[in-house]
Amino acid sequence: MSKGRFGIHGGQFVPETLMNAINEFEEAYSRYKDDPEFVAELDTLLREYAGRPSRLYYAAKMTEDLGGAKIYLKREDLNHTGSHKLNNCLGQCLLAKKMGKTRVIAETGAGQHGVATATVAALLGMECEIFMGKEDTIRQALNVYRMKLLGAKVNAVETGTMTLKDAVNEAMREWTNRVADTHYVLGSVMGPHPFPTVVRDFQSVIGKEIKSQLMEKEGRLPDVVMACVGGGSNAMGAFYEFIPNESVQLIGCEAAGLGADTPKNAATMANGTLGIFHGMKSYFCQDEYGQIAPVYSISAGLDYPGIGPEHANLADTGRATYVPVTDEEAVQAFEYLSRTEGIIPAIESAHAVAHCIKLAPTMSKDSIIVVNLSGRGDKDVAAIARYRGEDLYE
Amino acid sequence: MNDIKKAFENGKALIPFITAGDPSLAVTEQLLIEMSKNGADIIAIGIPFSDPIAEGVAIQEADLRALAAGTTTDKIFEMVKGVRPQVACELAVMTYMNPVFVYGVDKFMAKCAECGISAVIVPDTPYEEKAELSSACDANNVSLISMIAPTSEDRIQMIAKDAQGFLFCIPSLGVAGVKSSTTAQDIDCMVGMVRSVSDIPCAIGFGVADKEQAKLAARTADGMIIGSEVVEIIGKHGENCIEPVINYLKALKSAMI
Numbered sequence: 001m002s003k004g005r006f007g008i009h010g011g012q013f014v015p016e017t018l019m020n021a022i023n024e025f026e027e028a029y030s031r032y033k034d035d036p037e038f039v040a041e042l043d044t045l046l047r048e049y050a051g052r053p054s055r056l057y058y059a060a061k062m063t064e065d066l067g068g069a070k071i072y073l074k075r076e077d078l079n080h081t082g083s084h085k086l087n088n089c090l091g092q093c094l095l096a097k098k099m100g101k102t103r104v105i106a107e108t109g110a111g112q113h114g115v116a117t118a119t120v121a122a123l124l125g126m127e128c129e130i131f132m133g134k135e136d137t138i139r140q141a142l143n144v145y146r147m148k149l150l151g152a153k154v155n156a157v158e159t160g161t162m163t164l165k166d167a168v169n170e171a172m173r174e175w176t177n178r179v180a181d182t183h184y185v186l187g188s189v190m191g192p193h194p195f196p197t198v199v200r201d202f203q204s205v206i207g208k209e210i211k212s213q214l215m216e217k218e219g220r221l222p223d224v225v226m227a228c229v230g231g232g233s234n235a236m237g238a239f240y241e242f243i244p245n246e247s248v249q250l251i252g253c254e255a256a257g258l259g260a261d262t263p264k265n266a267a268t269m270a271n272g273t274l275g276i277f278h279g280m281k282s283y284f285c286q287d288e289y290g291q292i293a294p295v296y297s298i299s300a301g302l303d304y305p306g307i308g309p310e311h312a313n314l315a316d317t318g319r320a321t322y323v324p325v326t327d328e329e330a331v332q333a334f335e336y337l338s339r340t341e342g343i344i345p346a347i348e349s350a351h352a353v354a355h356c357i358k359l360a361p362t363m364s365k366d367s368i369i370v371v372n373l374s375g376r377g378d379k380d381v382a383a384i385a386r387y388r389g390e391d392l393y394e
Numbered sequence: 395m396n397d398i399k400k401a402f403e404n405g406k407a408l409i410p411f412i413t414a415g416d417p418s419l420a421v422t423e424q425l426l427i428e429m430s431k432n433g434a435d436i437i438a439i440g441i442p443f444s445d446p447i448a449e450g451v452a453i454q455e456a457d458l459r460a461l462a463a464g465t466t467t468d469k470i471f472e473m474v475k476g477v478r479p480q481v482a483c484e485l486a487v488m489t490y491m492n493p494v495f496v497y498g499v500d501k502f503m504a505k506c507a508e509c510g511i512s513a514v515i516v517p518d519t520p521y522e523e524k525a526e527l528s529s530a531c532d533a534n535n536v537s538l539i540s541m542i543a544p545t546s547e548d549r550i551q552m553i554a555k556d557a558q559g560f561l562f563c564i565p566s567l568g569v570a571g572v573k574s575s576t577t578a579q580d581i582d583c584m585v586g587m588v589r590s591v592s593d594i595p596c597a598i599g600f601g602v603a604d605k606e607q608a609k610l611a612a613r614t615a616d617g618m619i620i621g622s623e624v625v626e627i628i629g630k631h632g633e634n635c636i637e638p639v640i641n642y643l644k645a646l647k648s649a650m651i
Contacts (some may be wrong), residue, residue, distance in 0.1 A: 013491050013518045016553075017543035017564065023464040081552065159454060160445065172447045179545055242539045275527075276491040281516075289467050292494030305466055 004193020007316055009309035012192040014172070014279045021179045026194040028099045034202065038098070045090050049079065049123070049269065050080045052205065053086075056370070062340050062360075069363035071356060074210050076371045077345065078235065083375030084206060084234045085116035089185060091202035093120040096183035103127040103178075106185040109136055109170040109230065110166035110301035110348060111143025113187030118152035128152040131171040133163040136300040143379050158320035158374040161294040164304045168278055188231025189308035192279030196308050203237025209247055210370055211241050218368060224359065226251040229322065229371035230266070230302035232311045234374035239320060249321070251359075252311060252392070253351040255297030255326035266295035268307045269315055269322035275306075282312040298387065299325040301348040301375075329354040331387055334377060346375030396535045398436065398559040400486045402595040407560075407617030408553035409597055410643060411488060414439050416464025417632045422645045425628075428472075430483040430648045433647035434642045436611045437481075438515060438619065439474065441467055441489035450519040452609055453621040456629060461624040467497050474509040486513035499527055503534040513537040513559045521553050530558035531558075541599075541650040542584065554588045557565065560595040561588055562619065578610050585614045605649040618645070620649070 003008045003026075008323045013328070021139040032038040046052040055075040063071045076084035076256045089106075089352055096104055104121050105356035108114030113128040121128035125154070130147050134156040137144050147154050160166040168191075175184040184368065186195045189363060207225070214222055225242055227235035229252035242248040257265035272283035274291060285305040297303040314320035330347055333354035349372070363369070377384075399428045410429055414422045422439075422516060429437055442457035442465055449457070474477045474485065487506060494516060506514060514605055525536060531538040537559030542550050544565060553560060565580045585596045597617035598610075604623075611618040620643075627642060628635040 012520065012522050014520060015517050016520050016541045016549075017448075019520050019522070020545045020547060061500050106427060160458075165445065169445050169447050173450075176448065273496070276495045276518075278447075281495075283572065284492075286492070286496065288496070290492040290494075291461060292471070292492070 002321060004197060006196070006310045007279065007315035009282045009312040010193055012279060013276050013281070014192045015176060017176045019164065021175070022192055022194065024099065024362040025183070028095055028361065029194055029198050030096060030263065032098055033217060038094070038286065042091055042094055043390040045094070045323070046087065050086050050090065051208045053213070054078050056210060056217065056254060058217070059341050060338070061174065065340060066357060066360040068361040069367040069369045070365070071360055072214065072222070072368065073343070074206060074238065074372045076206060076374045077349070078342070078375035081112070081116045081119050083112040083116065083346065084203060084237060085113045086119065087205055088187065088199050088202040088233060089113070089116040089120045089236070091124065092105065092185045092198065092255045093124055096185070097126065098185065101181055103129070103182045103185040104185050104188055105129045105131065105171055105174055105182055106166035107134050107164065108187065109167065109303060110299065110346070111140040111147070111379060112137065112346070114152070114154070114253040115143055115146050115150070117151035117185050117187070118147045121148045129174070130154045130195045131157055131167045133161070133167050134158050136164065136167070137164040139383055140300055140379055140392060162197050163300065165292065174211045189236040190278060190280060190306065196280065196310055200236045200240055200310060202238040203233050205239030206234065206237035206372060207239060210238060214368070221245055221248055223363070224249045224251060224369040224372050225372070226253060226352050226355060226369065228253045228302060228348045228374060229307060229311060230255065230304045230348065231234055231306070232308040234372050236308060236310060236370040239314070243319060250319065251355065252284070252320055252322040253325045253355045254322055255299055255302035255351060256326045257298070258278065259326055260324040263325070264296040266303050267324040268304065268305065270324045272307070276342055278306060282306055282309045285331065296308045297349045298330065298383070299351065301346070302351065322356055325351040325354045328374060330359040331384060332378065333357055334380070334384055343373070344377035344381070345373055346377050346382040350377070397538060398484050398486070398537050399595060400514055401435040402560065402616045407595070407597060408433050408610045408643065408647050408650060409436040409438055409617055409619040410434050411438040411440055411459050411619060411621055412624055412628065413442055414470045415442060415460030415463055416456040416625070416628055417459060418463055419465060419469060420635060421635065423477045425639060426477055426481045428636050428640055429643060433643045434483050435617065436484040438486045438487055438488045439470070439604065441470055441487055441493055442492055443490040446490060450622060452626045454626045458561040467493055468618040471505045471509050474511065478510040478596060485511045486515055487511050491516055491519050494527070496511055499530045502529040503536050506536045509535040511536065513539050513540040515562060517541060521549065535540045542588070544580070550584070550587045551591045553590040554594060557592065557594050560597050560617065562620050563596050563615065564599050578613060581610060605645060608646045608649040618646070618650065
């Protein structure tokens, strides 16, 4: 009966209209995921087009400055389009094409997933429509124009809080309206089965590369792998390979906005309770009647009231821990990494950098932290300038 | 089994949907009384949800208005329990999985039974996930209504075989409130597939319903669910919505006979 469970989490809580579409997607995925031709085609695209493998960079200055654990940065920001999102989009769009779909739709928060989807749609000659909260189209205006340049239609969603949650609602509605020729390229390890599994598998290349690259450089496993978490795709991609290696501590950094104890945050693990929404059973920020909370973070990509079901289960079992990071801590980390290593991270990824700054000095010099730098920060420069009181507009 | 099927015994059933608490629970209470007197065979009471992913704009906005007015699941149950003796027709609630799950599935279904609500409709809980609800529904004698869509195809018979109460049939694609171009053939085909495995009543849920569609539904189906037209009338007229809602229902009812 129920499929795609991670412990008690997951499932397929979608309207009947979509059930055959997700079943068909699941069948296509099982058929192609080990198909040598499909795997070779995807590998070629990941290597030649996306620029994989991404570098595992030893951040010597940061390590020296913090005076504790050795810090490595997994440079997903160096992927084509500037984030890890492309890994999943290449996989899903290629699958959609094999399934005979001619059109892809997607939600986006910060715009990185929208840009990645629009990019692959252009590459594969597919029609593309992106749903983005109106609030996010304002704070990430540059990415909106990038999507348009890539030939996508961008729909500004004006319902609810006009952010990522509302973009997902609208993308699901659009898929319900037009399912025959359209695949919904969900951008995170969330939603109904099989999305959490498919997206995790396509992103798991991150963790596999970390493991082999660190083995080459240090001859051992890391002590800590950390990543920012909204829905949780870059974190799941980085964590998955290490789940059986219990000596490796896995830490997800979620957006605490103005503070996890203030009304303005998106810290699902800190404040969320069990619920069923957006196709999955998981933890959500919500009230006592199950109304989804209007969450907040400076980071449009982490500004989401839920978390992927596999993360919820990793938290339940204690295999991973999740920590809140505030806007101010993330902005400081954004500035710190720019000055110290000459790398401007996405404000999302800066949440993980912020926790690394706290954790590294408490660890011994022979220990190793890997931070997944999920995206680059060009898109955030104007917003951070405004946060710091500069009168800068794009 | 409970009485929800009785609603289909006196000709074609008319099933209007309203969002509880829009514009106020007092108006909802009046609507329940008046709709019941004027042609409604079942009333589907919507418990508003912050993020109704299967609804079009009209019901989304109604849900937000109701929540902004302070409507909660408890207040809705309290109102329904109070007004139930004055409402002769059958009652169903329609909402999303999260409000039911967070309230507590057992507690929710027990409350339904206590308030004389004989069916629940939860659009984001398909056949594969109904185990989350079915034992609590059975324990409280509340029918869990199943839905079928044009994309259901080979799933229709699997769903129909296990269905309780009546079957909610959506003959056109899309979220509620989108004008459909459903043909008599679409309905005949869908109902025919159900009939081959089950004699369960089939109610057709349209996007925006008019008299022509009411006639279409009445040809082969057993009833008609009015998705968003009533909600739109309530949105337009607010506190003064009772009379226009009743006039609309009467027109549909006469077209269905």
